[in-house]
Structure formats: C-alpha cells, structure tokens
Amino acid sequence: MTPRVIVVTSGKGGVGKTTATANIAAALALLGNKVVAVDGDVGLRNLDVIMGLENRIVYTLVDAIEGNCRLNQTLIKDKRVDNLFMIPTAQSKTKDAVTSDQMVSVCSELRKDFDFVLIDSPAGIESGFRNASAGADEALVITTPEVSAVRDADRIIGLLESMEKSPIFLIVNRIRPQMVKKGDMLGVSDVLDILQIGLIGMVPDDENVVKSANEGKPLTLGDGAQAAVAFKNIAARITGKDIPFMNLEVPKKGFFARIKDAFGGGR
Amino acid sequence: MIKLKGMTGSIVRCVIPEDLPSADFNSEFGKVMETGGSILNGARIVLDFGARAISEATVTALLSGFVWPSGASVAAWITYDAVSQELLKRAGLRTSEPAPSEGGPCGALVLHRSLRSGQRVEHRGDVIITGHVNDGAEVLASGNITVLGRLNGLLHAGCEGGGEGEDPDTVVVSRCMEALQVRIGSKIGSLGRDAEWWGKRVVASVKDGAVLIEYWPFVKGENAGGVKEETA
Numbered sequence: 001m002t003p004r005v006i007v008v009t010s011g012k013g014g015v016g017k018t019t020a021t022a023n024i025a026a027a028l029a030l031l032g033n034k035v036v037a038v039d040g041d042v043g044l045r046n047l048d049v050i051m052g053l054e055n056r057i058v059y060t061l062v063d064a065i066e067g068n069c070r071l072n073q074t075l076i077k078d079k080r081v082d083n084l085f086m087i088p089t090a091q092s093k094t095k096d097a098v099t100s101d102q103m104v105s106v107c108s109e110l111r112k113d114f115d116f117v118l119i120d121s122p123a124g125i126e127s128g129f130r131n132a133s134a135g136a137d138e139a140l141v142i143t144t145p146e147v148s149a150v151r152d153a154d155r156i157i158g159l160l161e162s163m164e165k166s167p168i169f170l171i172v173n174r175i176r177p178q179m180v181k182k183g184d185m186l187g188v189s190d191v192l193d194i195l196q197i198g199l200i201g202m203v204p205d206d207e208n209v210v211k212s213a214n215e216g217k218p219l220t221l222g223d224g225a226q227a228a229v230a231f232k233n234i235a236a237r238i239t240g241k242d243i244p245f246m247n248l249e250v251p252k253k254g255f256f257a258r259i260k261d262a263f264g265g266g267r
Numbered sequence: 268m269i270k271l272k273g274m275t276g277s278i279v280r281c282v283i284p285e286d287l288p289s290a291d292f293n294s295e296f297g298k299v300m301e302t303g304g305s306i307l308n309g310a311r312i313v314l315d316f317g318a319r320a321i322s323e324a325t326v327t328a329l330l331s332g333f334v335w336p337s338g339a340s341v342a343a344w345i346t347y348d349a350v351s352q353e354l355l356k357r358a359g360l361r362t363s364e365p366a367p368s369e370g371g372p373c374g375a376l377v378l379h380r381s382l383r384s385g386q387r388v389e390h391r392g393d394v395i396i397t398g399h400v401n402d403g404a405e406v407l408a409s410g411n412i413t414v415l416g417r418l419n420g421l422l423h424a425g426c427e428g429g430g431e432g433e434d435p436d437t438v439v440v441s442r443c444m445e446a447l448q449v450r451i452g453s454k455i456g457s458l459g460r461d462a463e464w465w466g467k468r469v470v471a472s473v474k475d476g477a478v479l480i481e482y483w484p485f486v487k488g489e490n491a492g493g494v495k496e497e498t499a
C-alpha cells in the first residue's frame with residue numbers, strides 16, 4: 001500500500017493531540033501496520049513520555065537533521081507491540097530548529113519504510129505548526145466540544161485546506177455526555193455543522209487517559225477503557241473500515257433542524 | 268486548471284482553483300500564457316485564489332514569471348485568507364474587487380461556500396454567501412450582505428459609508444442570526460444571545476441612528492427585535 005503521512009493537529013493547545021497520536025499509532029500497529037509516531041512538537045517533548053519510551057532516547061529528530069546521526073538511529077522500537085516505532089524530538093531546541101523542507105525530507109525517507117507516519121504537532125496557532133505539518137499529505141484535527149476550541153479548529157482547517165492537505169478528518173475529544181447542554185459545550189452535530197469536515201471519531205472524557213499517560217502505556221495497548229475503544233475505532237476507520245460511531249451523546253438538534261424551526265413558525 | 272474569464276469593463280479574471288497543487292503553479296501559469304497570451308497582453312487581470320493562502324514567494328514568483336512577461340497588469344489579488352491579505356496590502360497591492368470603471372460599484376459577489384475563522388472577504392458592492400459565516404470570519408461590503416447559512420462572524424455592510432454619504436437602505440439579511448455584533452455604515456449593533464430572534468432569520472438595518480434587528484420577512488403587527496445599541 002502507499003505509505004500515508006498524517007499530521008495530528010489542533011487549533012487550541014491541550015486538546016489531546018499527543019494522546020491521540022500515541023493511541024492511534026499503537027492501534028494501527030496492532031492492526032498489523034508498520035507505524036512510526038514522530039514528535040513534531042519541537043521543544044516540548046512529550047510523545048515519548050506518553051508512549052513510555054523516554055528512557056530509551058539516544059538521538060532525537062533534531063540530531064538527525066543536524067547530521068549528528070542517521071535518521072534510522074533515532075527510531076525507538078516499542079517492545080510491547082510489533083511494528084510500532086517512535087522518533088523523539090529535542091527538548092532544548094526552539095520551534096524553528098526543524099524547517100519545513102527538512103520535515104518534508106524526513107517524511108519522504110520514512111515513507112520508504114513505514115505504512116503510516118503519524119506526526120504529533122504543536123497547536124496550530126503556534127509557530128512550528130507549519131513546519132511539523134509540511135511533510136504530511138493528510139491531517140487529523142482534534143478539538144474538544146468547547147466553543148473556543150472549535151473556533152480555533154476552524155481556523156486551522158482553513159490553513160490545512162490552503163496547505164492542500166487531503167483528506168482532513170475531525171476527532172472530537174473529551175466528550176462528556178452530561179455536559180453537552182451546559183454553557184459553552186457544543187454537541188457533536190453542532191461542531192460538525194460549524195467545521196464541515198468528515199468526522200472520524202468521538203472520544204469520551206475518560207480518567208483512564210490520564211492514568212495511562214502517567215504509566216507511559218497507550219490505552220489502546222490494553223483493553224476495556226472506553227477511550228481505548230474509541231481510538232481503536234479511529235485507527236480502523238483510518239484504514240478504511242466502516243465502523244459505526246459509539247453513542248456518546250444525547251442527540252441534539254443541528255442547524256438544519258433549527259432552520260426548519262425558524263421557517264416552520266417555530267419561533 | 269487555471270481559467271480565464273472575461274469580466275465587464277475589459278477586466279480578465281484568472282481563477283486559480285483551490286485544489287490546484289501550488290507545485291503546479293509554474294506549469295499551469297505557463298499554459299495560461301501560451302493559450303491566453305494575446306488576451307493577457309495589456310489587459311487588467313484579477314488573480315482569484317479563493318480561500319488559498321498566498322506566500323511572499325508565490326507573489327514574487329507570479330510577478331516575475333507571469334504578470335510582467337505576459338504584459339498584463341494586476342487589478343486585484345483576491346484571497347479570503349486574512350493573513351495573506353495583510354501581506355499583499357503591505358506591498359501596496361489591491362485585495363478587493365476592482366470596479367469596472369474607476370470609482371463605480373461592482374456587481375454582487377456570490378460565494379457558494381462557508382467562510383472559516385481567519386477568512387475575510389472585502390467587496391465593493393453587495394455580497395451573498397450561501398454557506399455559513401463562522402465565528403472569526405469577516406465580510407466587508409460597501410453594499411448589502413446576505414448570508415443564507417448561519418451567521419456567527421462579523422459583517423460590515425455599507426463599509427465605505429459613514430456620515431452624509433451613508434445609504435439608509437443598506438441591510439444585512441441572515442437566515443440564522445447568531446452573531447454578537449453587526450455593523451452597518453458607521454453604526455455598530457451589539458446583540459445578545461438571549462434575544463428573542465437569536466438563531467432566527469432577521470434583517471438588520473439602521474433606523475433613527477441605531478442598528479435595528481427585525482424578523483425577516485416582516486410580519487405585520489408583530490413587534491420587531493428592537494433597537495439594541497448604537498455607537499457612532
């Protein structure tokens with residue numbers, strides 16, 4: 001199959017990019033794909049921690065780019081599952097230590113060896129987002145159902161579209177069914193109505209995510225947790241499988257229903 | 268494929284599709300010069316990039332590789348990306364539609380799309396948007412603005428008016444009004460989420476020096492949304 005290079009990104013920070021990258025990468029590997037997760041968030045190393053591989057770092061992406069080592073020397077193999085690798089980034093460098101061109105050539109080298117290259121990126125409003133996503137063909141945009149996160153996601157989707165990424169899919173993370181009606185939380189259908197891109201997954205807010213981050217073991221390597229199921233479903237959908245969505249929310253009226261109300265004298 | 272379209276007032280519109288990879292610009296603009304060479308020589312052209320963001324490198328490459336050699340002069344660079352618009356303006360380049368005759372009005376601009384946060388449309392004339400205007404998007408029109416989708420962003424109708432020259436008939440029409448502010452001429456209306464017409468179809472206009480929101484179409488005998496606020 002043709003190798004696929006996918007950037008995992010968001011408008012707002014802290015919405016779950018690194019969590020999603022680690023979990024989807026592990027799930028794709030479990031499905032039998034050869035996967036590498038690249039930490040593209042230069043200067044804010046944490047994909048290695050979430051994946052529990054931080055004690056095995058010898059060289060980083062920046063070392064390879066600066067010519068201190070070859071790219072394949074930066075690869076850390078995950079011992080818990082076949083075919084899962086990661087490339088860590090440097091903590092002590094600025095966001096501009098890796099340029100767009102360098103990222104493009106790193107990705108094209110990785111294409112030769114992997115089915116999937118997943119790139120964790122800085123939030124889109126930060127510098128470094130463009131560099132991290134330069135080598136990717138596709139994008140996964142993560143948002144929480146909050147109004148401000150969705151607005152920032154909208155901005156980033158516009159940027160990704162003008163960077164010619166395709167397809168661009170959406171993951172709505174940290175869904176709390178009871179919270180949807182409250183204040184500035186939107187329902188998934190409202191989020192989709194605003195962003196107008198395809199939904200590839202809905203992930204519940206799950207305390208196991210924090211536990212697994214502390215243990216350094218992606219949830220998808222284990223069983224049971226609701227979020228693990230959600231991330232596994234996303235991985236399966238990425239590979240083209242048609243998996244029904246989990247029922248995470250109370251159905252809520254979307255825009256078109258409201259428009260109909262407006263015309264049907266519903267005011 | 269890049270298309271050339273005639274416009275009124277001897278302007279040629281050069282439409283660059285959003286899905287054309289920018290790596291193909293060189294060859295595609297080369298083809299345009301081959302096929303449209305005679306039309307371009309001496310023509311005023313509008314380069315229409317849609318929502319595509321354009322970089323310094325693209326602008327300079329187009330000037331030296333296409334605009335100057337073809338003998339055309341650029342009447343406007345159109346992009347809905349607000350950051351690119353700033354870049355172009357700083358180079359003294361025009362980013363809004365040119366009028367067929369200098370100073371005159373343009374026809375309506377119809378956009379069959381939604382505008383995302385960070386996208387902005389400026390037009391001398393009326394603007395009709397069939398999609399949504401999302402939070403963080405902006406539309407500035409010297410004439411009226413109609414939004415058929417949901418309105419969350421910022422609209423400024425009659426944006427060239429102000430004072431004596433203000434057209435009292437300028438309106439904003441929205442089929443689903445969910446914006447916290449709307450501007451008409453020199454007036455700013457601040458709107459509330461708790462308003463009765465929030466999420467409804469409305470028309471906004473200026474009455475007695477303030478922005479007035481009313482249901483649309485007008486319903487006889489029913490009270491309108493009411494005057495909210497006014498700033499000169």
Ligand SMILES: Nc1ncnc2c1ncn2[C@@H]1O[C@H](COP(=O)(O)OP(=O)(O)OP(=O)(O)O)[C@@H](O)[C@H]1O
Pocket residue numbers: 010012013014015016017018019020041121122123173174175203204205206207209210213227
């Ligand atoms: N589905 C979830 N349920 C509960 N907690 C979550 C979920 N997803 C992410 N989190 C928590 O949210 C926090 C931020 O997640 P993460 O680091 O993955 O975000 P990020 O987008 O990579 O952040 P940054 O922009 O700083 O890189 C972490 O503490 C993580 O454990």
Ligand SMILES: [Mg+2]
Pocket residue numbers: 017018019041046120121
């Ligand atoms: Mg992160």
